[in-house]
Amino acid sequence: MKQTTQIGMWALLPAALMALAGSAQAQRYDDRYDDRYNDGPVRCESIKNRTQQCPIDGRARLVRQLSGSPCIEGDTWGQARNGVWVTRGCRAEFIAERGRPSHGGGWGNNGNNGGGWGGGRGQIISCDSNDQRMRRCNVSVRRDVRLVRQTSRTACVEGRTWGHDRDGVWVNGGCRAEFEIR
Template sequence: MKHGKQAWLWALLPAMLALGATAQAQNYDRYRDDGYNSGPVRCESIKGRTQQCPLQGRARLVRQISGSPCVEGQTWGQARDGVWVTQGCRAEFIAEAGRGGRWNGGGWGHNNGGRGQVLTCDSNDHRRQRCVANVRREARLIRQTSRTACVEGRTWGWDRTGVWVDGGCRGEFQVN
């Protein structure tokens, strides 16, 4: 009986893996529909070394993979033709397209045509905090001010009524 259960599980495993891959691909397809250039690019700092990965457009961290923090401007950042990571940061990035961003050598300047606002939201003592704002289209992290990683969907997120942060994430968010 034991071998029958194992055979059944091994037969089911490829189908489960395929479903997971399909769900992940569909999740990243929404970025393409929302004005991003492509699916995710994985960039990894191995043994603490700096690594640069090609990415056309303004990089946005969508998933941190490492246990080491990925803090924009400290352990990851924008390069002329891509994104760089260092000190063990490993993450997946997407490239924003047509967001009005302009690389100025030290960061990104955004011309949002008077639309949107910048909102500061801090999770102090690792407590969940909600910052009220009228979000019409999106909220995005533009500057992380904490050492704790701000990872969308895990330590920060948004809905139509504002931005929430948790787990020590502190940052500035552009709300459109």
């Protein structure tokens, strides 16, 4: 009888683990992010290469890739009406930039001079790390930089494989992308 009960418990373990995995598709974390963002990061995961949508309040920005599969904006992750979507094994943490979608459909600043990426687009530049080498793309940065399209299969993660200062953008480790300079 004791052996039968133990076998029954082991048989239920995979089902319990799958239930936990299904409920962990989108997790919100509150830690080290400053007031430019609405909340802490949201983890969104494509399990078994399936498309998953996760709620996020604002324009999503990838801050940490968790998967071995590439997370490329517009290809394996992107903006959804009320969040972010991931597919083909992309698992990552995203943060929401301040600013709500305007009624016109874009990411406007809704009449204030604060957050949001609305209004006119800034200058778009391409910056490529070839052969995993560091490259600096010199351009004058007045406010900030936003990755708008990753063109490499290697992840472009701000602070790790790309970054910026007031004199330009740097890329490293095979990151190739287009950046909006504002």
